[in-house]
Amino acid sequence: MSRAPLDHPLSAQRAPTLADIEALAxxxxxxxxxxxxxxxxxxxxxxxxxxxxxTLDAMDCETEFDLLGLFRGRGLTHGAHLAETGEQPNMIWLYRRPIIDYWADSEDTLETIVTHVLVHEIGHHFGLTDADMEEIERRAE
Incomplete structure (x- = not known):
């Protein structure tokens, strides 16, 4: 199992903070x-x-732990570069508590999980669907 050493700032001594997750991102x-x-x-x-x-309602989540990250906006393939005045910028959210919960049951490092979620959400910014990304990951294996 790949966990942070006890003297590492993200040790089992305390839960990673919002700032810790932001630094990893x-x-x-x-x-x-x-x-x-x-x-x-x-x-x-x-x-x-x-x-x-x-967001939980819109994404049909059963619990607040179901969503690790989210992209909102207009993907590049849908004209993100043509944003209209007053339109919100493209945004990615990473959700600390669900990420930590996932990490607790994973053999991956927290850094690996945060990176995976971030890259996945950036994929949506590029206009990729979940199915597109699953296919890319499957082929990479």
């Missing part, structure tokens, strides 16, 4: 190839504890 984003990040100009990435009730 920032590091994951910084490690992405520039050819991808160049296409993410204006994309806002936020970390929240949980999705709001409206």
């Amino acid at each position: 920032d590091a994951a984003y910084a490690a992405l190839p520039q050819r991808f990040t160049r296409l993410c100009e204006g994309l806002v990435i936020r970390v929240e504890d949980f999705p709001d009730d409206e």
Whole structure:
């Protein structure tokens, strides 16, 4: 099992904070190839504890732990570059508590999980569907 060492800032001594998850997301984003990040100009990435009730309802979630991340906006293939005045920027949310809950039952590191969720949501920014990304992952294996 791949866990942070006890002297690591993300040790079992305390739950990772919003700032910890944000730092992991920032590091994951910084490690992405520039050819991808160049296409993410204006994309806002936020970390929240949980999705709001409206989001949970819209996504047909059974519990507040069902959603690890979310992309909202107009994907690049749907004209994100043609945003209208007053339109919200494309946004990605990472949900701390569901991510931590998932991590607790996983053998992956928290860094790996945060990176996976972030990249998945950026895939939606690029206009990919969940099925598209599952196919890409399947072929990569």
